Amino acid sequence: MNKYFQNNNKIxxxxxxxxxxxxxxAAVNKIIAMETFTVQLAQSPLLSAFAGWVSWFVPLIEILIAVMLIFPKTRMVGLYGALGLMTMFTxxxxxVLHFSSFVPCSCGGILEKMSWNVHLVFNLFFVLLALMGLFYNPPRKSKVKPNIQSWxxxxxxxxLMILSMGLIVVMFLSSEKIIHKKNPFIRRYIKQTIKLINKIDLHYNSYYFAGSTADKIFLGNLTDxxxxISIDTLKNRSKHSIAFTDTGEPFRKIFVKxxxxxxYLLDGSVPVIYRGKMSDWTISGKLENIPHFTTAVPVDSSSFVLRNNDGAGSQHQLGFYNENKTLRIKYFPILLQKQIDGIFDTDGMLLYNExxxxxxxxxxYRNGFVQASTEGKFKRGTTIDTITHAKIKVTEINNHTQRRLSAPPYIVNALTxxxxxLLFxxxxxxxxxxxxxxxANASVIDVYDIEKEIYLLSFPIFTDNGTKIKQLYLTDTYLYVLSGKNLYVYVIKGQLKENLEKNNNITGR
Structure with missing residues (x-):
């Protein structure tokens, strides 16, 4: 036994x-940069949901194993611990490399310089070292033969290795379910989802998105x-003037869609919707019996989805207008859920997904959204933040005939x-x-898959001097962003592009 011990003591x-x-x-590096380490874990596809306790558990276990390896009596347990931990790391x-939807940043310290594949080989080397340590470690005093003890x-x-690998698989599956379905408000920032390809100076900050065709984006102008104006992907800009004869309507705010x-020329306060062909930009008629609306989005040549405040108690309600039907407007009061007053607390952004x-x-002002067909079939979704109730204060004035916000509202979702x-x-x-x-310097965009009802990922948008973004517009290929006097054009890449391409066969239901 002594000869056996002496021969392997150096190993x-x-x-x-x-x-x-x-x-x-590794432990000291993690503890010194604990905040950074926790953020890195929060971006991990396996550990996002467990970042809080894992960020402390891992360095403590590393230190404990290191201490056990110092003393002969605990050396064997330390070697088993080292094997289990390195197996989990491997x-x-x-x-991450073979089953994750994305590859996060590497860990800190000198190991950060390694690629993920090199890091895998590095970990495998230490797994083999742990196995060697167990094999060559002097056997306990026992009646069992040394070779049997080694076996x-x-x-x-x-x-132990099977259990360690199984734990990682369970954490991966659990974390993915928690992040996508039961998110504890941990964002998953994914790089290379968009790439800036154009920045266009519009000279004025009064432009807004009016719509798009296959190869152009159209911008309306609040002051005119x-x-x-239409802009293609090569920055070619064209100006279009709408031929309109003033008929004396009391316009307040005209938008173009x-x-x-x-x-279409829209003003919900009149109310009126004029229609014309883009081939000559001339008004050819208007839709009949349009109700008042606060926002409206075209569905086709003769129908719109809209929102007005003509519901019970002047509350917001969503509706569907179709010029070709006898009953032109149908409202769906159940879609918007009142929390405080049914007006400010249900305020939001209306889109139509073609x-x-x-x-x-x-x-x-809350972490919710609604998807509804033009027949009124609907389902509700939630954003990943935890603001379930609108944080607003409403005051009634003029003998309870008017309502005003008495304090700045807490905005949850600003643009969409x-x-x-996909929902941005x-x-x-x-x-x-x-x-x-x-x-402080970026605008954060959260992306949801409204088909699967899951949160997908997030990414930041950086603009000149940190100016706030005013509007978003999304196509199959590009994300357009208005900020100040500039139009930013981003090409969709990576996971988002793959997601859109998978759904090219979706044409409605």
């Missing part, structure tokens, strides 16, 4: 030294409602856009483990 000491050095270095990297140790090691081959043939309504199965929402609420500096 054991070398293995112990390497593991102690690795674990102490399984983690393998799952038993390897059997236990094999079982009869002027439209594009639904090729038609354009591919899904449904309206999408996103609340400003939709295309196919510009959120104003920081999540857990997020960098305040980024929020």
């Amino acid at each position: 054991i000491h070398l293995i112990r030294f390497l593991f102690i050095l690795l674990f102490v270095y 399984a983690y990297i393998f799952v 038993n140790k390897l059997k236990y090691a094999f079982v 409602p009869f002027e439209i 594009i639904k090729a081959p038609y354009f 591919y899904r043939k449904e309206m999408v309504y996103v609340y400003y 856009a939709t295309q196919k199965n 929402i510009h959120s104003k609420v920081p999540g857990r483990y997020e960098d305040p500096k980024m929020w």
Whole structure:
């Protein structure tokens, strides 16, 4: 036994030294940069949902194993611990590389310089070292023969490795379900989802998105409602003037909407919707018996989804107008849920998703949205933040005949856009483990798959001098952003592009 111990003593000491050095270095690095380490874990496809406790558990276990490897009495347990931990690290990297929807940033320290594949080989090397340490570690005083003891140790090691890999698989499946379905407000920032390809100076900050065709984006102008500009992907700009004869309507705020081959002039306060062909930009008629509306979006040449405040107690309600039906307007009062007054608390953004043939309504002041067909069939969704109740204060004035916000509202969802199965929402609420500096300089976009009813990912948008973004517009290929006097054009890439391409066959239901 002494001869056996002496022959392998150097190997054991070398293995112990390497593991102690690795674990102490890694643990100290994590503890010193705990905030950064926690943020990195929060972006992990396996550990997002468990970032809070894992960020402390891992360095503590590393230190504990290093201490156990120092003392002969606890050396064996330490080697088993090292094997289990390195097996989990190895399984983690393998799952990230082969089964994850994205590859996050690497860990800190000198290991950050390694690629994920090199890191995998590095971990496998230490798994083999742990197995060697168990095999060569002097056997206990026992009546069992040394070779049988060595065989038993390897059997236990094999079982430990299977359990360690199984734990990683369970964490991966659990974390994906929690993040996508039961999100504890942890954002998953994915790089390379969009790429800026054009920045266009519009010279004025009064433009808004009017619509698009296959190759152009159209912008209306609040200061000149009869002027439209179109811009293609090559930055070629054209100006279009709408031929309109003033008939004396008391216009307050005119908007232009594009639904090729038609354009529309809208003012919900009159109320009126004029229609014309884009081929000559001339008004050819108007839709009949339009109700008052606060916002409206064209569905086709003769129908709109709209919102007005003609519901009970002047509450907001959504409706569907169709010029070709005897009953032109149908309201769906159940869609918007009152919390305080039914007006300010239900305020939000109305979209129409052409591919899904449904309206999408996103609340400003709470974490909710509604998807509804033009027949009124609907389902509700929630954004990943935790603001379930609108944080607003409403005061009644003029003998309870008018309502006003008596304090600045807490905005949850500021902007939105939709295309196919995707819903983009510009959120104003920081999540857990997020960098305040980024929020001071960027606009964060959360992306949801409204077909699968899950949260997908997030990404920041940086603009010149941190100017706020005013509007979003999404197509199959591009994300358009208005900020100040500039139009930013981003090409859709990576996971978002794949997601849109998978749904090219969706044409409605």
